[in-house]
Amino acid sequence: MVYYGKGIACAATGDVRTAEKYRELYAAAAKKVPPTRLDFPNRIVDVLKVARLCWMASWSIAKGNFEVAFKHLANAVEADDALLYTEPWGWVVPTRHAYAALSLEQGRVEDAARAYAEDLGLDGSLTRAQQHPNNVWALQGYHECSVKMGREAEAGIIAQQLKVAVAAAECADCFVVLLPEGGCWWTESRR
Incomplete structure (x- = not known):
């Protein structure tokens, strides 16, 4: 997972060449994991599939291939949903957040709103175990939509829920929402 994290970081900062190096290292390491290895009740190869798809989406975004990124993220959401319930979650980063954020950024506001609503549990399409109610990032995205x-x-309703969620949050889980004038949404909202 170290190679995954470094690859994601390199892709996010536009260093595609180094990101590719980490993708190759990650792929080689992932091949060594036997299909019988469990993080009960999930097979590790199934969890690594989610990671691989998220990584491929990040890499595609870094290269400007947004349609390819959408396909990888849609597949990541599907693979994430297929993981069996466990605490902590088999894959701890909600995949719908990335899909929705890219959708919003690319002007697919309806798609983004649908993904955020699913993630928050507002539409009833997901089991309770797959929902992330009151998640700051999903609420922020849904509010923007x-x-x-x-x-x-x-x-207005979502803005109030967001204020409560931000006030109750102990720390930020992600610092990717940058403001046009500089700075981070999280730090600005806490002032």
């Missing part, structure tokens, strides 16, 4: 779609009443 509601505003962009002109759903003022819904945006």
Whole structure:
């Protein structure tokens, strides 16, 4: 997973050449994992599949191949959903967040809103174990979608839920939401 993390970081900063090196190292390491190895009740190869798909999406984004990235992220969501329930989760980073964030960034606001609503458990399509109610990042994304779609009443309700979630959060789980004028959404919202 060290190679995964380094590869994601390199892809996110645009260092595609180094990211590719880490992808190769990750792939070689993943091949050594026997299919019988478990992080009960999930097979490690199934968890690593989610990682590989997320990594491929990040790499595709870094190269500007957004359609390919969407396919990888959609497959990552599917693979993540197929993991069996466990605590902590087999894959701890909600894959719908990445799919929704890319959708929002690329102007697919309806798709982003749908993914955030699923993740938050607002539409009832996921089991409770797959939902992340009151997740700061999903609420932030869903709020942005509601505003962009002109759903003022819904945006107001989500904004209140977001304020409560931010106030209750102990720390940020991610620092990827950058503001156009510089800085990070998390630190600005905490002031």
